[in-house]
Amino acid sequence: MTDAIDIAANLISIRERIAAAARRAGRSPDEVTLLAVSKTHSVGLIAQALAAGQRDFGENLIEEAWVKFGDPHSAAALEMPLSSLQTPQAGPPEAVARPRLHLIGPIQSRKAALAVACRPALIHAVDRLKIARRLDRFAAEAGLTLEVLLEVNVAGEASKFGFSAEGVDREAEAILALTHLRVRGLMTIPPYEPDPEAARPHFAALRRLRDQLAQRFPQADWRALSMGMSHDFETAIEEGATIVRVGTAIFGRRDS
Ligand SMILES: *Cc1c(COP(=O)(O)O)cnc(C)c1O
Numbered sequence: 001m002t003d004a005i006d007i008a009a010n011l012i013s014i015r016e017r018i019a020a021a022a023r024r025a026g027r028s029p030d031e032v033t034l035l036a037v038s039k040t041h042s043v044g045l046i047a048q049a050l051a052a053g054q055r056d057f058g059e060n061l062i063e064e065a066w067v068k069f070g071d072p073h074s075a076a077a078l079e080m081p082l083s084s085l086q087t088p089q090a091g092p093p094e095a096v097a098r099p100r101l102h103l104i105g106p107i108q109s110r111k112a113a114l115a116v117a118c119r120p121a122l123i124h125a126v127d128r129l130k131i132a133r134r135l136d137r138f139a140a141e142a143g144l145t146l147e148v149l150l151e152v153n154v155a156g157e158a159s160k161f162g163f164s165a166e167g168v169d170r171e172a173e174a175i176l177a178l179t180h181l182r183v184r185g186l187m188t189i190p191p192y193e194p195d196p197e198a199a200r201p202h203f204a205a206l207r208r209l210r211d212q213l214a215q216r217f218p219q220a221d222w223r224a225l226s227m228g229m230s231h232d233f234e235t236a237i238e239e240g241a242t243i244v245r246v247g248t249a250i251f252g253r254r255d256s
Pocket residue numbers: 037039060104105189229230231245246247248249
């Protein structure tokens with residue numbers, strides 16, 4: 001048997017750490033959204049997190065996201081009467097809590113249609129103009145407007161997905177002209193270093209880039225900064241993160 005994971009307790013402790021990090025930086029804890037990264041984990045564990053009041057979930061593979069959140073059967077399985085939940089939100093007894101799906105992984109061209117069919121609340125990793133155009137086209141066909149972040153490879157790692165800082169500046173105009181995408185900000189995955197302090201300059205660089213883009217392209221809303229994972233989300237919040245993507249610290253270690 002594996003050790004039992006107390007998802008509700010983990011969520012409480014992470015929300016406390018988020019609030020403390022926000023206060024250290026003179027920010028309101030309400031500015032930070034906790035995204036529970038549920039990749040590889042079962043719908044049963046997601047339902048436990050939902051019952052504990054967690055609403056935003058992140059998946060990095062499109063098929064897995066579809067099976068767990070997009071497909072109407074699984075979506076129905078993840079709808080719970082609010083009256084049955086341990087949440088403070090009051091509502092009519094028949095009201096339901098629905099999870100909000102975030103797609104956080106790179107999207108291959110041939111997966112763009114399925115990504116749109118998942119009806120994600122936010123796509124974090126638009127990393128090239130070509131995929132932005134494809135998502136825009138499928139969103140138009142589906143009569144949707146997709147909320148997206150542009151992924152930036154701030155450290156300039158050759159092996160990583162994402163725009164370079166110059167690349168995002170160059171392509172922003174074309175992406176902002178796409179009528180079925182709504183840009184909300186930037187996302188980054190810094191090189192992995194066990195010490196969270198090592199990521200701080202990368203988080204700060206993403207924030208500065210965002211500030212420059214907001215000046216140059218004031219027609220868009222650049223407020224969101226998706227940065228920080230289980231081991232460095234507090235540092236990210238100190239540097240301005242508005243969305244932290246936390247998997248292991250909520251659900252435990254992934255086997256795969
Ligand atoms: C898996 C993943 C995370 C979560 O990582 P943890 O270290 O488990 O918190 C965050 N962001 C992205 C893009 C991921 O793929």
